[in-house]
Amino acid sequence: MNAVIPLHVEAAGGCSTAPVLKERGQREVFCGLTGIVWLHRKIQDAFFLVVGSRTCAHLVQSAAGVMIFAEPRFATAIIDERDLAGLADAQDELDRVVTRLLERRSDIRTLFLVGSCPSEVIKLDLSRAAQRLSTRFAPQVRVLNYSGSGIETTFTQGEDACLASLVPGLPVPAATAPAQLVVVGALADVVEDQFTRLFAQIGLPAVQFLPARRSDAMPAVGPNTRYLLAQPFLADTARALENRGARRIAAPFPLGVEGTLGWLTAAAAAFGIGAEAVQAATAAPRARAEAALTRHRAALSGQRIFFFPDSQLEIPLARFLARELGMQLTEVGTPYLHREHLSEELALLPSGTVLSEGQDLEKQLDRCRAQQPDIVVCGLGLANPLEAEGLTTKWAIELVFSPIHGFEQAADLAELFARPLRRRALLQAGLA
Ligand code: SF4
DSSP: OOOOOOGGGGTTOTTTTOOEEEEESOOOOOOGGGGHHHHHHHSTTEEEEEEEOHHHHHHHHHHTTTOOOSSOSEEEEEOOHHHHTTOSOHHHHHHHHHHHHHHHOTTOOEEEEEEOHHHHHTTOOHHHHHHHHHHHHTTTOEEEEEEOOOTTOOTTHHHHHHHHHHGGGSOOOOTTSOOEEEEESOOOHHHHHHHHHHHHHHTOTTOEEESOSSGGGOOOOSTTEEEEESSSOOHHHHHHHHHTTOEEOOOOOSBHHHHHHHHHHHHHHHTTOOHHHHHHHHHHHHHHHHHHHHHHHHHHTTOEEEEOSOSSOHHHHHHHHHHHHOOEEEEEEESOOOTTTTHHHHHHSOTTOOEEEEEOHHHHHHHHHHHOOSEEEEOHHHHHHHHHTTOOEEEHHHHHHSOOBSSTTHHHHHHHHHHHHHHHHHHHHHHO
16 A cells, blocks of 8 residues: 555645646536435435426436335426427426425425426526525425536536535524534435544534535534535535635545545644544544455556546545555546645646546547556446446446445445456456
8 A cells, every 4th residue: 555645745746737638529427417316315305306308307217226215305397398389388387396296295395496408498497486486485495496407517516506506595603603614515424424423533523514414404604614525526516605705625535544534634724633633533443444445455456447537536536546555547537627626636646647627538438448447437328338348347426326435435435446347357267
């Protein structure tokens, strides 16, 4: 394993100033509706009503897999031919659908109207609908809107748009309230509970999370809020929080031992707590994670990995795989490179890493084939054709659906990359 290097040592190194290949061409990504799959599990009294077509309904349903709910918390209001032809008043129809839904479901506290390509094509003003319906159903239900449209987006932007839509309605803390830490980004409940315990042991007992599990538990945000991003794809949410006066704590992302330690250390430092306290509070989970990673290092070290741009998690993942597991990065593609939010990550990436932003699919496929990496991280649409060509793949979307943050999940994250390589080795052994 590469030694865990204190962040300040490499602050100006790695790929901080590395050139980035920028591509704008055909792309192969899921749209932002996909975020509903993990967000509806996270905010337990919310409902996501996609205003879209049958295609949108199929996408959400199939992304959600075969989950059967007695009381599902997402649905699609189908825009049909009459709406598209302008024969029906789509606003009236939407009011009827929402009224019927809220009459049946008294457990809903936040209703998200989620825009799609079809709702944007017919220019259905969902913010007007959300305001009107919010007034009508307040204070029982708050109605918000955001776009999950696939035009010019990638799938994790759905979460960004959803969280950004929550910000204007968050409570405002009293001017005299003490400084407050808010962790921003949907985390699996088990991970959130682990971080809550770790923060308390470090000396930060009142950390809040955005999104919260319930609508009435969302954090207050104002000038005395310091926020810590848990996900690297929250540019709009960060902007909305800063418009309220909140200030971001610059940190790497909590993937792997090094990223998690750096993330906690940065949060502690923002509240005047030294690195020694973090080291002491995290000693046991760090030791467990490092021991658990050892068994994956043998399988992953030296393996060459290629990232197609998909989840926006690519750069923190590449940093973890290269530095803690010894993998070799052939190309790290990401849909958008937010230099400010990723500054600590870029500094930690091995110098000389090939970075690309955006996509020109055919050109990138050619580069990937020329490299013949041991494993390719890509979207579902590319995985099957690449497997047919003999390349081993990992679905990027699985990395967003799985609990991968924090010390306790570091080995599970490594396992997500080790498993396809093991499978390939078994298949090759069987064929030999
Ligand atoms: Fe619906 Fe557009 Fe997403 Fe397709 S890309 S599922 S039309 S929102």
